[in-house]
Amino acid sequence: MRSLWLLAIVGLSLYAAEVVQVGDKFKDSGKCKACHSHIVRQWDSSWHAKSHYDNDEYLRKTIDYVARKDNRKSLNTIKIECAACHNPRISVTSTSAEYEAIAALKLDKDSAATKAINNNGISEGINCVVCHNIDQIHDNLPDSKRGINRVSWMPSGIMTGPYGDAKSPYHKVEQRDFMDTNPNQLCFVCHANDTSEEGHRFIDMQVEFKSGGKQCVDCHMSPRKDGVAATLRDVNGQAHKRLIREHGFKGGHVESMWQDALKVEVRKSAGGLDVTLVNPQPHALPSGFGSREILVEVQYMNGNKVIKNDTLSLTTHYLSKRNKPTIAHLAAKTQDSASIPAQGSKTLTLPMYSGVNQVLVSVSYRLVNDEVRGLLDLKDPIWSKKMVIKKVNLKL
Ligand code: HEC
Ligand code: HEC
Ligand code: HEC
Ligand code: HEC
Ligand code: HEC
Missing domain, CATH: 2.60.40.10 (Immunoglobulins)
Structure with a gap:
C-alpha cells in the first residue's frame, strides 16, 4: 500500500506543470513588432489576445461566478485553474490548502499566487510566446492534462516555427512539426476537452473531430500563401519570401x-x-x-x-x-x-x-x-x- 502511495506521489510530481520564465525581451507582442508587425496586428484582433480576466467579460464573469458558488476555493485559485489554458505563461500553477486559509483572511496580497495573477506578462492571454515557445507536446499524458500541463517550454529566447532554415538576429529558432505538418496537435493542447468543478466533461471537441481533411489552421488561420515571415531585410536587401498563414484565429466571435x-x-x-x-x-x-x-x-x-x-x-x-x-x-x-x-x-x-x-x-x-x-x-x-x-x- 505504501509503495502505491509513493508511486502516486512520484507520478504526480512527474505530471506537474513546469514553469520557465520568459525574458523581458520576448514577454509581450510589442517586442516582436519591429520585424513581425503584420502578424502582431492580426493576432491583436483575435480572441486569443483577449483571453484574460480583464479583457473578456464572459471569462471574467464566469470565473467570478464559479468562485462565488464554490466556497471551497478562492477567486485566485479559480483564476489559476483557468490559466492552464487561458494564461499558460503564469508562474504559479496550483495553490495549497495553506494558501486558501490565508486568502480567506485576505492576507494573500504579497503571496506568490497573487503576484503571478497580477503579473502583466500574462495580460496578453494566448500570445506569441505561448505557441512559439512550446518545445514538446506530451500526448502520452492522460487526456485531461491540457494547456500548461501538457507542454514543456523552450528556454526563453528560442522560437519554434515552421521553417528549418530561418535565421533571426533577435532570437534563436527551432523547427517543430506541430508548427508545420501537424498543427492540429498544437491546437488540441487546449481545444480538446474541458471538465467542470464537479468532474463533468462538458466539452469533447477532439473526440468529435473528423480528421483526414483540412487542419484547424487552414480554416481558422488561412491557407498557406505567399508573403514574408519577417519584414527585416537580409544581406541582399530583401525580406525573405515565405509561405505564411494569417494570425487572426477567426472563429465564433467573427x-x-x-x-x-x-x-x-x-x-x-x-x-x-x-x-x-x-x-x-x-x-x-x-x-x-x-x-x-x-x-x-x-x-x-x-x-x-x-x-x-x-x-x-x-x-x-x-x-x-x-x-x-x-x-x-x-x-x-x-x-x-x-x-x-x-x-x-x-x-x-x-x-x-x-x-x-x-x-x-x-x-x-x-x-x-x-x-x-x-x-x-x-x-x-x-x-x-x-x-x-x-x-x-x-x-x-
Ligand atoms: C482545457 C483548457 C481550458 C481550461 C482549463 C479552461 N478553458 Fe475556458 N476555454 C478554452 C478554450 C479552448 C476556449 C475557446 C473554445 C471555444 O470558443 O469554443 C475557452 C473558452 C472559454 C470561454 C468563452 C469565452 C468567450 O469569449 O466566448 C469562457 C467563458 C471560459 N472558457 C471560461 C473558463 C473558466 C472560468 C475556466 C476555469 C474554471 C476555464 N475556462 C478553463 C479552454 C480552457
Ligand atoms: C529584429 C527583428 C526580429 C524581432 C524583433 C523578432 N523576430 Fe522573429 N524572426 C526574425 C527573422 C529575420 C526571422 C526569420 C524570417 C525568415 O527566415 O523568413 C524570424 C523568424 C521567426 C519565427 C519563425 C521561426 C521558424 O524557424 O520557423 C518565429 C516563430 C518568430 N520569428 C517569432 C518571433 C517572436 C514571437 C518575436 C517577439 C518576441 C520575434 N520573433 C521578434 C526577426 C525578428
Ligand atoms: C494555450 C491554449 C490554446 C492553444 C494552444 C490554442 N488555443 Fe485557440 N483558444 C484558446 C482559448 C482559451 C480561447 C478563448 C479565448 C477567449 O475567448 O477569451 C481560444 C479561442 C480560439 C478561437 C476563437 C473561437 C471563437 O469562437 O471565436 C479560435 C478560432 C481558435 N482559438 C483557434 C485555435 C487554433 C487554430 C489553434 C492552433 C493553431 C489554437 N486555437 C491553439 C486556447 C488555445
Ligand atoms: C495559437 C498559436 C499561435 C499564436 C498565439 C501565434 N502563432 Fe505564430 N504561428 C502559429 C502556427 C501554427 C504557425 C505555422 C503556420 C504554418 O503552418 O505555416 C505560425 C507561424 C508563425 C510565423 C511564420 C510565418 C507565418 O505567418 O506562417 C511567424 C513569424 C510567427 N508565427 C510569429 C508569431 C508572432 C509574432 C505572434 C504573436 C503576435 C504569433 N506568431 C502568435 C501559431 C501561433
Ligand atoms: C473546414 C474548415 C474548418 C476546420 C478544418 C476547422 N474548423 Fe472550426 N469552424 C469552422 C467554421 C466554418 C466554424 C463556424 C464559424 C466560425 O466560428 O468560424 C467553426 C467554428 C469553430 C469554433 C467555434 C464553435 C462554436 O460553436 O462556437 C471553434 C472553437 C473552432 N471552430 C475550432 C476549431 C479547431 C480547434 C479545429 C481543429 C481541431 C477546427 N476548428 C477545424 C471551420 C473549420
Missing part, C-alpha cells in the same frame, strides 16, 4: 465566418415543415465551448401578412448537483445537448399552419444562450448578437 457555415434545406413534409441543417465542417456546430447556440427562426406568411413566428434553439443546458440550471464549469451533468454533428446533418420538424403560402427561415448563431447570459448578467451586446448563417425563402 460574424463573417458564420456566413454559409451550414447548408440549410427547407421543405414541406407530412409532419409540417422540415428544416435540415447540414454541417460540412470537421467538428460539430455549435462546438467547443458550451452554451453557444444556433437559432432557427421561422416566419409563416400569407402574402405580406405574418401569420406566426416560431423559434427553435440548438444549444446545451447544464444542471448543478442540486439539479438547478447552471453554467458549464459548475455542471454535474448535461441536461440536454443539441448540435449538428461533424460532417453530418440534423432535421428539425416545425408545425405548419393553415393559410400559409410562404415561409422565411433564418438560421443564426449566438455566442451565449439566454439562460447563461441571464445567470452571468452579461452586458456586452456581442454575447446576444445574432450572426446570420443562412436565410431561406420558400414559396408553398
Whole structure:
C-alpha cells in the first residue's frame, strides 16, 4: 500500500506543470513588432489576445461566478485553474490548502499566487510566446492534462516555427512539426476537452473531430500563401519570401465566418415543415465551448401578412448537483445537448399552419444562450448578437 502511495506521489510530481520564465525581451507582442508587425496586428484582433480576466467579460464573469458558488476555493485559485489554458505563461500553477486559509483572511496580497495573477506578462492571454515557445507536446499524458500541463517550454529566447532554415538576429529558432505538418496537435493542447468543478466533461471537441481533411489552421488561420515571415531585410536587401498563414484565429466571435457555415434545406413534409441543417465542417456546430447556440427562426406568411413566428434553439443546458440550471464549469451533468454533428446533418420538424403560402427561415448563431447570459448578467451586446448563417425563402 505504501509503495502505491509513493508511486502516486512520484507520478504526480512527474505530471506537474513546469514553469520557465520568459525574458523581458520576448514577454509581450510589442517586442516582436519591429520585424513581425503584420502578424502582431492580426493576432491583436483575435480572441486569443483577449483571453484574460480583464479583457473578456464572459471569462471574467464566469470565473467570478464559479468562485462565488464554490466556497471551497478562492477567486485566485479559480483564476489559476483557468490559466492552464487561458494564461499558460503564469508562474504559479496550483495553490495549497495553506494558501486558501490565508486568502480567506485576505492576507494573500504579497503571496506568490497573487503576484503571478497580477503579473502583466500574462495580460496578453494566448500570445506569441505561448505557441512559439512550446518545445514538446506530451500526448502520452492522460487526456485531461491540457494547456500548461501538457507542454514543456523552450528556454526563453528560442522560437519554434515552421521553417528549418530561418535565421533571426533577435532570437534563436527551432523547427517543430506541430508548427508545420501537424498543427492540429498544437491546437488540441487546449481545444480538446474541458471538465467542470464537479468532474463533468462538458466539452469533447477532439473526440468529435473528423480528421483526414483540412487542419484547424487552414480554416481558422488561412491557407498557406505567399508573403514574408519577417519584414527585416537580409544581406541582399530583401525580406525573405515565405509561405505564411494569417494570425487572426477567426472563429465564433467573427460574424463573417458564420456566413454559409451550414447548408440549410427547407421543405414541406407530412409532419409540417422540415428544416435540415447540414454541417460540412470537421467538428460539430455549435462546438467547443458550451452554451453557444444556433437559432432557427421561422416566419409563416400569407402574402405580406405574418401569420406566426416560431423559434427553435440548438444549444446545451447544464444542471448543478442540486439539479438547478447552471453554467458549464459548475455542471454535474448535461441536461440536454443539441448540435449538428461533424460532417453530418440534423432535421428539425416545425408545425405548419393553415393559410400559409410562404415561409422565411433564418438560421443564426449566438455566442451565449439566454439562460447563461441571464445567470452571468452579461452586458456586452456581442454575447446576444445574432450572426446570420443562412436565410431561406420558400414559396408553398
Ligand atoms: C482545457 C483548457 C481550458 C481550461 C482549463 C479552461 N478553458 Fe475556458 N476555454 C478554452 C478554450 C479552448 C476556449 C475557446 C473554445 C471555444 O470558443 O469554443 C475557452 C473558452 C472559454 C470561454 C468563452 C469565452 C468567450 O469569449 O466566448 C469562457 C467563458 C471560459 N472558457 C471560461 C473558463 C473558466 C472560468 C475556466 C476555469 C474554471 C476555464 N475556462 C478553463 C479552454 C480552457
Ligand atoms: C529584429 C527583428 C526580429 C524581432 C524583433 C523578432 N523576430 Fe522573429 N524572426 C526574425 C527573422 C529575420 C526571422 C526569420 C524570417 C525568415 O527566415 O523568413 C524570424 C523568424 C521567426 C519565427 C519563425 C521561426 C521558424 O524557424 O520557423 C518565429 C516563430 C518568430 N520569428 C517569432 C518571433 C517572436 C514571437 C518575436 C517577439 C518576441 C520575434 N520573433 C521578434 C526577426 C525578428
Ligand atoms: C494555450 C491554449 C490554446 C492553444 C494552444 C490554442 N488555443 Fe485557440 N483558444 C484558446 C482559448 C482559451 C480561447 C478563448 C479565448 C477567449 O475567448 O477569451 C481560444 C479561442 C480560439 C478561437 C476563437 C473561437 C471563437 O469562437 O471565436 C479560435 C478560432 C481558435 N482559438 C483557434 C485555435 C487554433 C487554430 C489553434 C492552433 C493553431 C489554437 N486555437 C491553439 C486556447 C488555445
Ligand atoms: C495559437 C498559436 C499561435 C499564436 C498565439 C501565434 N502563432 Fe505564430 N504561428 C502559429 C502556427 C501554427 C504557425 C505555422 C503556420 C504554418 O503552418 O505555416 C505560425 C507561424 C508563425 C510565423 C511564420 C510565418 C507565418 O505567418 O506562417 C511567424 C513569424 C510567427 N508565427 C510569429 C508569431 C508572432 C509574432 C505572434 C504573436 C503576435 C504569433 N506568431 C502568435 C501559431 C501561433
Ligand atoms: C473546414 C474548415 C474548418 C476546420 C478544418 C476547422 N474548423 Fe472550426 N469552424 C469552422 C467554421 C466554418 C466554424 C463556424 C464559424 C466560425 O466560428 O468560424 C467553426 C467554428 C469553430 C469554433 C467555434 C464553435 C462554436 O460553436 O462556437 C471553434 C472553437 C473552432 N471552430 C475550432 C476549431 C479547431 C480547434 C479545429 C481543429 C481541431 C477546427 N476548428 C477545424 C471551420 C473549420
